[in-house]
Amino acid sequence: MNSSRTQRGWISGVYALVILGLIVGLAACTKDSSNLTNAERDVVITLFNTETVFSSFSDYGMLDTVAVVGDTTAIDPATQTTILNAIKSNMSKYGWTQQTDTTITPDVILTARVSLIDNYGAYVGYPYYPYYPWYGGGWGIWYPWYPPTGGSVYSYTTGTIFIDMLPTSSASPSDSLLASDWVAAVNGVVTQTGNQAQRITDRIDQAYEQSPYLNLNDTQ
Amino acid sequence: MKRNHKLHLLVLVAVAVAALSGGAQAQDTYSNITYNIAAPPLDNNFMEEWSFLGFGFEGRRFTSRALSFGASFNWNYWGSETSDTQELNPEDTNVAGAVTGVQFRSLNTFPMMVTSHLHMGRRGGNRFYFGAGAGAMYETQTLELGVSIFEEKTWHAAVQGEFGVLIPTATASAVFNVKYVYALENDGRDLHYVSASIGVGSMFW
Numbered sequence: 001m002n003s004s005r006t007q008r009g010w011i012s013g014v015y016a017l018v019i020l021g022l023i024v025g026l027a028a029c030t031k032d033s034s035n036l037t038n039a040e041r042d043v044v045i046t047l048f049n050t051e052t053v054f055s056s057f058s059d060y061g062m063l064d065t066v067a068v069v070g071d072t073t074a075i076d077p078a079t080q081t082t083i084l085n086a087i088k089s090n091m092s093k094y095g096w097t098q099q100t101d102t103t104i105t106p107d108v109i110l111t112a113r114v115s116l117i118d119n120y121g122a123y124v125g126y127p128y129y130p131y132y133p134w135y136g137g138g139w140g141i142w143y144p145w146y147p148p149t150g151g152s153v154y155s156y157t158t159g160t161i162f163i164d165m166l167p168t169s170s171a172s173p174s175d176s177l178l179a180s181d182w183v184a185a186v187n188g189v190v191t192q193t194g195n196q197a198q199r200i201t202d203r204i205d206q207a208y209e210q211s212p213y214l215n216l217n218d219t220q
Numbered sequence: 221m222k223r224n225h226k227l228h229l230l231v232l233v234a235v236a237v238a239a240l241s242g243g244a245q246a247q248d249t250y251s252n253i254t255y256n257i258a259a260p261p262l263d264n265n266f267m268e269e270w271s272f273l274g275f276g277f278e279g280r281r282f283t284s285r286a287l288s289f290g291a292s293f294n295w296n297y298w299g300s301e302t303s304d305t306q307e308l309n310p311e312d313t314n315v316a317g318a319v320t321g322v323q324f325r326s327l328n329t330f331p332m333m334v335t336s337h338l339h340m341g342r343r344g345g346n347r348f349y350f351g352a353g354a355g356a357m358y359e360t361q362t363l364e365l366g367v368s369i370f371e372e373k374t375w376h377a378a379v380q381g382e383f384g385v386l387i388p389t390a391t392a393s394a395v396f397n398v399k400y401v402y403a404l405e406n407d408g409r410d411l412h413y414v415s416a417s418i419g420v421g422s423m424f425w
Contacts, residue, residue: 043321043365050314187321210305210318 042199043187044206052167052181054213057107059097060165062087067113075114079190082197083112086204087163094208095216108181109166114159114190159190161200163207165214182214250280250288250386252395254419258296261413266361267327273297276417280337288337292353294399296415298327324364329411331357331378331401339386350383357403359411376403376411386421393421 048054066080075083087110088098099106165182184207189199208214256274261267274297280290301324308317333353341347357378363370384397395417402412 041322043319045308045317045319047308047315047317050316206320210320 041187042189042203043185044203044210045185045187046183046207046211048182048211048213049180054181055216057096057167058216059099059106060091060108060110061099061102061106062110062112066161067111075190079196079200082200083114083161083204086201087112090205090208094214096214105168107168109168111162111164111166113162113164115162159187161186161190161204163204182211184208184211248282250282250290250393250422252276252278252393252419252421254278254294254395254397254417256294256296256415256417258298258413258415260298261327261411264411266363267298267300267325269298269300271296271298271327271415273299274415276419278335278421280335282339285343286339288339290335290337292331292333292335294329294331294401294415294417296329296413298325300325319365321365324362326360326362328360329357329401329403329413330359331355331380331403333378333380335380335382337382344388346388347386348384349386350381353380353382354378357401357411359403372407372409374407374409376406378403384417388423391423393423395419395421 062084064084066075066083068075091098091110161184163184164180167181184204186200186203186207189196189203212218254276256271256276258271258274260269274295276292276294278290278292280288282288301322303320303322305318305320306323308315308319331353333355335351335353337349337351339347339349355378357376359374359376361372361374378401380399380401382397382399384395387394387396396419398414398416400412400414402410404410
């Protein structure tokens with residue numbers, strides 16, 4: 001009888017363990033993103049063409065405006081300045097020279113654009129959208145450029161900043177195509193609230209930090 | 221997992237425990253409910269955490285003192301969070317890169333097996349057993365990255381090996397077991413892992 005009571009006692013303990021385990025597991029072990037702040041939702045993706053020898057480049061050209069995709073609303077000048085200054089600062093830190101003479105063709109052209117539409121299912125770095133005409137300085141740029149072949153599918157949301165590095169040597173005016181050798185996508189930062197300028201700068205800095213192959217100081 | 225799902229699961233557990241208690245007379249059949257934990261999946265770079273959330277149901281019918289046939293259903297959940305920079309190296313392309321952001325990863329497995337077990341020991345005593353199962357496993361992998369969610373759902377053919385012990389009392393029994401579950405490749409992905417369970421069951425033959 002005592003043995004039976006003992007066995008019943010610890011069988012009850014097993015019951016309790018099963019239920020307790022499930023309760024504790026449900027409460028503690030599930031992970032979700034429902035309580036993330038906007039800043040914690042930021043994602044920085046960078047992609048590059050592995051066949052490109054970035055160390056063969058030295059200068060870049062860049063427009064003084066940020067293009068907007070999917071909306072006629074212009075990005076406010078302060079935000080544009082923040083984006084462009086962050087790019088210039090990182091390019092300078094990595095040993096690149098900005099080419100301001102529009103009669104000289106630089107090795108690459110940098111473009112910055114902000115998507116104000118959702119592009120779910122877009123291919124890496126290249127949300128597919130109708131081309132937009134753009135001329136910068138004395139350099140002709142032809143859109144749409146074509147993406148690197150293959151790659152995974154990502155989705156980008158409203159407010160994503162895209163930075164493209166377009167090598168002028170591979171431009172094909174006859175085909176109106178230009179391939180990007182490096183692209184950075186900073187997801188969703190432009191239209192959200194919060195310390196936007198600092199977030200934009202931090203995330204663009206992160207894009208360069210995770211792209212060490214762009215650092216000409218290390219390769220020369 | 222939302223709160224109402226937790227409530228549904230707890231109700232399910234309570235109903236199952238009540239059903240087990242009520243079925244204690246039929247001793248040529250055996251059923252149990254278990255709490256499961258599992259090690260990180262083997263040869264898998266998606267999930268490197270342990271699972272401490274899972275449960276299982278199982279039924280067996282004894283055809284002799286030692287041999288039983290039955291079926292089992294189990295569930296395990298793995299979850300992880302990381303903000304490390306991840307390298308991107310898609311195969312068969314000239315593109316590589318990196319991604320930085322808070323990632324939530326989750327993995328759910330639902331193995332459903334037809335099983336057979338060979339039990340040792342005398343009637344009424346502790347019954348060590350080993351067994352095998354074959355069937356299917358439904359698997360979901362979810363990656364939350366920023367505001368984007370990538371989800372893959374796959375059915376696999378699956379097999380499992382198992383050993384454990386049934387410990388009887390006057391009114392119920394306890395079960396402890398360890399399983400190795402192998403989900404065969406489908407959609408370019410296979411999955412295998414080891415889980416351990418503790419649970420309560422009906423009386424058995």
